[in-house]
Amino acid sequence: MKLITCGLPYANGKAHIGHLRTYVPADVYVRYLRMFGEEVIFVCGSDCHGTPIVINAEKEGLKPKELVDIYHEHFQEVFRKIDVNFDYFGRTDAEYHHERTQEIVKRLLENGYIYPKEIELAYCPNCDRFLPDRYVEGVCPYCGEIARGDECDQGCGRHLEPGEILEPRCKICGAKAIYRKQKHYFFRLTEFKDFLLEFLGKLGGTENALNYAKQWVTMELKDWCITRNLEWGVKFPGEDLVVYVWVDAPIGYISFTEKACEGRIDWRDIWLRNKAEIVHFIGLDIVYHHCIFWPAMLKGSDYSLPNAVVASGMVKVEGKTFSKSRGYVVWVEDDYLASGLNTDFLRYYLVNYTSHQKDLNFSWEVFGDKINNELIANLGNFLYRVTHFAWKNFDGEIQAKVDRNAMNAIQAAIKKIKEALENWEFKVASDAFMELSSFGNNYFQNAKPWDLIKSDRNECEKAVATCLQIAKALVILSYPVLPKTMKKFSGFLGFDVEKATTDDALKIESFKIKKPEIPFTKVLPEKIAELEDTMHKRIAMAEKKEEKEFEETGKETREVKEVVGEIENVKGEVEDVKEKEGEIVMEENPSEISFDEFKKLDLRIGKVVKAEKIEKSKKLLRLEIDIGGEVRQVVAGIAEYYKPEDLIGRLLPILVNMKPAKLMGVESRGMILAADVNGEPVLLYPDKEVKPGTKIR
């Protein structure tokens, strides 16, 4: 028995092609396993907790559950339409899931892997909330430099425990933060280091996941704070706290298994008695949670451990890094489903484009080419020409007389698929049936049944029977990738592929063919053009929006912008995860400042007199800048974009009364102002030559 799970979609946004990159191959894998006679349970569900959901719901004027309902429904609908067929698709805000989570937390407590610890959390009385580390600024107790909550990032680099920092201030409103003691709970991750090293040595799955995980474990592990100050989530037993999302989310794999097993099997066989192979399909961005936190939690609560973690590579769109905010995104519902294209096309593209571990590039042009020239021209055409020929010339009644070579080819395809699955190579599996289809076309072409029908009806029947056998095998072997189409087409061949196994592909029987229909309709070039157009418009709009935002925020100080920017950070997948992990996410602050406040900024034009790279750093330049009679040393993170020699003699706006800081051991007294274009600094220059030291206002 095997349990296959997929990383839970976070219920605060719509499904895009990046999601499908892991769900579709997982579904394909499950369907193949079943076809090979394996008993499989396939579960997934919505991840419903966490701060971003609470905040998003607030923004929309909804309760968290109401927001979750929307996206839970959305994902279910998307999966249904694209034939990703879970045995159970649950949600982590369900009662049964809360129970399971609490049970596991209790077990961890009993086993001594969770301990309480009073921590001092910075709290801003003005904003009336706890402040996450990065929104706290104060003085390092070790070196006296300015530091942020969790780390003396500018001075000695020491890690700071909550409460250590002196003179804490709220970075948002500037008010003095106070410390409030609060009891939180920690998971003893550090005790699992040896276990994890051993465990990862035998864990199966894709190398991309395993290599990362091994790298993490060899580095420093820290005990993990697993409680949060929130209302929304799984209550921590006996406290007015909620369990951290990343604790309860993977437990969904267990709770959803329970539901999927109801009335059939005992889920304990899987999760407590180790009687099933457990495989997690995930995206590359959540390897840490699945290879480190999760196995440690399972181990600590005496549950079964996963056997494999299969991580899919990243998705690119039109050759560019996937990015929602920049418009490089393909939405499943609004783009693909709305286009009316066969959903099997997308499945084929996602599975067949490249190896599961590698980056997948989604391009509408390539999509059209692959579908029309491979899937339809080769496979679709073969299925249709053969069945159509049999129906037209033999009334669909064909006696079983199959060429042995063809049987060998089918056998070889099955073998190739089986081996490919063992290596998580879904492209190779789909190539196997495409090769068999080529074999079929070849066979048909060489046999020339259209000639034989006139000269030797018996020989002709043999050729057709052989091709029909290949067609039947093709329907069966491609069904996991193309379920919708092959379900329908198997009807023309007189069987139901949903009930078929790979053995049926080798079973020789006479055929009764019904009048076939074309399995796929071609993707029209106009359709591709239309979809590309939608995409280009979206990208253009995103660029415009970015410019506008820049204009609006351009007047603010960089510091304010940074803080606001962090909240609005939606550049892509990975950042979503970071956002989800954020300790306590702040609400947006309108951050209007008065003229008096503005006057506090000593902005001037400076002239670069010297510039050099700081050794051992990638981004830092050490600049000496003439700010009018005085030469300041300033460190700027622009080395990736500007050469030191090009900067000498140039004029720059500079914030002179910036608090001094140390970066890589070099003191910086001042800050260069630059436009931030997707993280790329773009320097600004005065319109005319002005004297160094000229005030900016």
Add this chain to the structure above:
RNA sequence: GCCGAGGUAGCCUAGCUGGUUGGGGCGCCUGACUCAUAAUCAGGAGGUCGGGGGUUCGAAUCCCCCCCUCGGCACCA
């Protein structure tokens, strides 16, 4: 800078425990055929296997150095 994963024809790639002329698919060119969704079949052009050294009778494949891409860590006041 450190650590991973890669760099093979226009594109996606196989090969990577060294050994006959580096395979396949898409695209491209030519021919054949007409059962079929201008589909199919045959043939062909196209590669200094990132660059440079080295080991070897022989390297895409092993060793060293370098370059580039992607990702993680450090770091953008």
